[in-house]
Amino acid sequence: MFEENRQLGADHSSERNKGRFTADYNKLNGVRTTKFDSIEEKIRHKDLSRLQLLDAQTKTILRKNLAVLSLPLITLNGSMRDINKSIGNALKQICGYNYKHATIDKYLRELKYLRISSNFIKATADFWITFWAELNNEHPTLLCYYLDGNTKPIWSSKSCKKSKVTMLGRVMNCLEQVFVHDSFGNPTYFQTYSGNADLGTKALSLMEDIEDYLKAISSDGKVNRVMIMDSAANGVSTLRSIANANYYFITLLNENQTNPRKFKHIQPLVRYEHGAADLGECAVELIDSKEPDYIFECRGIIINWDKGKQTVAVTNLPTQIIDGSGVIKSYFDRWPSQELQFRSMKSAVSIHRVMGYGKKKIPDENMREKQEQVRKGIDKICSELKDVLDEIGGFDQELVPFYKEERLLKETTIIKDGKREADADTLSALETCQKEINRIKRSISKLLKPHKAKFGKLQRLRKEWKLIHRKGSCICCGCRT
Incomplete structure (x- = not known):
C-alpha cells in the first residue's frame, strides 16, 4: 500500500504539509452554503455518531470537564487566547493531563452539537460562585458583577461578522469575549461571541441563566444584582434592556453625553467619602438614538474631581439602597477587581518595580515643549478670531437664563414610558423656551460657518490641552544613564 501511494505522487503537497483544506474543498456547494450556518441548522445534518466524544471513556470526559472548569484561571480569565502558554501546563496538576488548546476547543465544539454547552456554562458559573463565596466572609450591600469585553481581530478573507476593533482603529472581522467577575474580583466565566457582543441582549441573557445561582449565595434569597460596565456599554438601548430585565446598572457617560441640558433636580454638592472629589446627585434624561422620541430617565451622579476634571455616572439604583459615594466606589472598584489575579501575580514577582534603583521626579522637557506649542496654537487662533469669539460669548450669555428656565420646566414634568407628561x-412654555435656545444656537452656527476649519483646529487643541496641561514631569529610576 505504501509503495502504491508513492507511485501516485503528491496531491497538493504544499497544502497537505500544512494540514489545511484545499481551496477546491471550500468551493464545494455543500461546504460554501453552510459554512456560517448556526449550530441549530447544522445539527439537522450532523452525523452525531462520528463525534469523538461519544467514544470517550467516562474518565476522559471528567478530565476534560475539569480542564474546562479551570479555564478562567489557566487563561487569566481570557487575557490569554489559548492554553498553550506556560501557565497552561498547570492542567497536568489540575486534571491529570496537560491538554492543549486544540483538544479542548474540539471538545467544546462537540458539546455544542450535543446541546450541552449552555448547561455547562451554568454549571461552571455555579461552581465558581459557590467556590469564591466560601472564601469571602464579607457581605456587601450589592452583589456586583463586573462586565467587560475584549475584541480579537480575525485576519481572514472569508466572510465573518464585523465590528469595531479599537486597538487597530478599524472595523473588521472579529470575535468579542465577555468577561464576568464577582464583587471580590474573582472570575466567574467568560464567553466568546462572533462580531459585537451587545451587552443589552447576549450578555444579559447569560446573567439571567445564572440568576438562580446568584440568589443562592444570599442568606434570604434576595439580592440586589448590579451590572457594572465601562463607558463602552452606555448606549441607551443597552441600559433600557438591563433596566427592563430588573437588573441594576452602573456606568459612566462619555464626554459628548454630558450636556448640562440633560440634567435636572441637581442637588447640593457633598464630599466623596472615598476620594478627592465632590458629588452632586441629579436626574439625567437620555435620548435613545434608535428611538429619538423615547426619553430614558435615570439617576445621575456628577463627580467634580479636585484636579479639575468632571465625570458623570448613571445608575438606576435608588438612593434607599445606596448613596452616591457607594455608587461611585462600586464603579471604581471595577478595575482592581477585574485585574485582581494579574495584580496579585505582579506583586508576587515584583515585575512592577525597578529593582536596585531609587526613583526621583525630573522635568519632562519634551512634554513641556509640547505644552508650549499647544498653548501658542490656542493663543494664535483666539487672537485671529477675537471679534467672532466676543460675539459668540455674547450669545452664550443670552443662553444662560433660557437654560435655567428649561431645567426648571423639565423638573415640573415626569417621564412615563419614554414620554414627557405635564x-x-x-x-407649551417648554417648547417656546427650546425654540429660543435653538434660535440662538443657529445664530452661533452662522458665525462659525466662515471659520469652520479654524474652529475645528481650536477645538482639537483645547481637547489636547486638557490631557497634557498637568503633565510636566516624569518618574525616573535613579541611574546615571
Whole structure:
C-alpha cells in the first residue's frame, strides 16, 4: 500500500504539509452554503455518531470537564487566547493531563452539537460562585458583577461578522469575549461571541441563566444584582434592556453625553467619602438614538474631581439602597477587581518595580515643549478670531437664563414610558423656551460657518490641552544613564 501511494505522487503537497483544506474543498456547494450556518441548522445534518466524544471513556470526559472548569484561571480569565502558554501546563496538576488548546476547543465544539454547552456554562458559573463565596466572609450591600469585553481581530478573507476593533482603529472581522467577575474580583466565566457582543441582549441573557445561582449565595434569597460596565456599554438601548430585565446598572457617560441640558433636580454638592472629589446627585434624561422620541430617565451622579476634571455616572439604583459615594466606589472598584489575579501575580514577582534603583521626579522637557506649542496654537487662533469669539460669548450669555428656565420646566414634568407628561401650559412654555435656545444656537452656527476649519483646529487643541496641561514631569529610576 505504501509503495502504491508513492507511485501516485503528491496531491497538493504544499497544502497537505500544512494540514489545511484545499481551496477546491471550500468551493464545494455543500461546504460554501453552510459554512456560517448556526449550530441549530447544522445539527439537522450532523452525523452525531462520528463525534469523538461519544467514544470517550467516562474518565476522559471528567478530565476534560475539569480542564474546562479551570479555564478562567489557566487563561487569566481570557487575557490569554489559548492554553498553550506556560501557565497552561498547570492542567497536568489540575486534571491529570496537560491538554492543549486544540483538544479542548474540539471538545467544546462537540458539546455544542450535543446541546450541552449552555448547561455547562451554568454549571461552571455555579461552581465558581459557590467556590469564591466560601472564601469571602464579607457581605456587601450589592452583589456586583463586573462586565467587560475584549475584541480579537480575525485576519481572514472569508466572510465573518464585523465590528469595531479599537486597538487597530478599524472595523473588521472579529470575535468579542465577555468577561464576568464577582464583587471580590474573582472570575466567574467568560464567553466568546462572533462580531459585537451587545451587552443589552447576549450578555444579559447569560446573567439571567445564572440568576438562580446568584440568589443562592444570599442568606434570604434576595439580592440586589448590579451590572457594572465601562463607558463602552452606555448606549441607551443597552441600559433600557438591563433596566427592563430588573437588573441594576452602573456606568459612566462619555464626554459628548454630558450636556448640562440633560440634567435636572441637581442637588447640593457633598464630599466623596472615598476620594478627592465632590458629588452632586441629579436626574439625567437620555435620548435613545434608535428611538429619538423615547426619553430614558435615570439617576445621575456628577463627580467634580479636585484636579479639575468632571465625570458623570448613571445608575438606576435608588438612593434607599445606596448613596452616591457607594455608587461611585462600586464603579471604581471595577478595575482592581477585574485585574485582581494579574495584580496579585505582579506583586508576587515584583515585575512592577525597578529593582536596585531609587526613583526621583525630573522635568519632562519634551512634554513641556509640547505644552508650549499647544498653548501658542490656542493663543494664535483666539487672537485671529477675537471679534467672532466676543460675539459668540455674547450669545452664550443670552443662553444662560433660557437654560435655567428649561431645567426648571423639565423638573415640573415626569417621564412615563419614554414620554414627557405635564399640563398643557408647561409643555407649551417648554417648547417656546427650546425654540429660543435653538434660535440662538443657529445664530452661533452662522458665525462659525466662515471659520469652520479654524474652529475645528481650536477645538482639537483645547481637547489636547486638557490631557497634557498637568503633565510636566516624569518618574525616573535613579541611574546615571
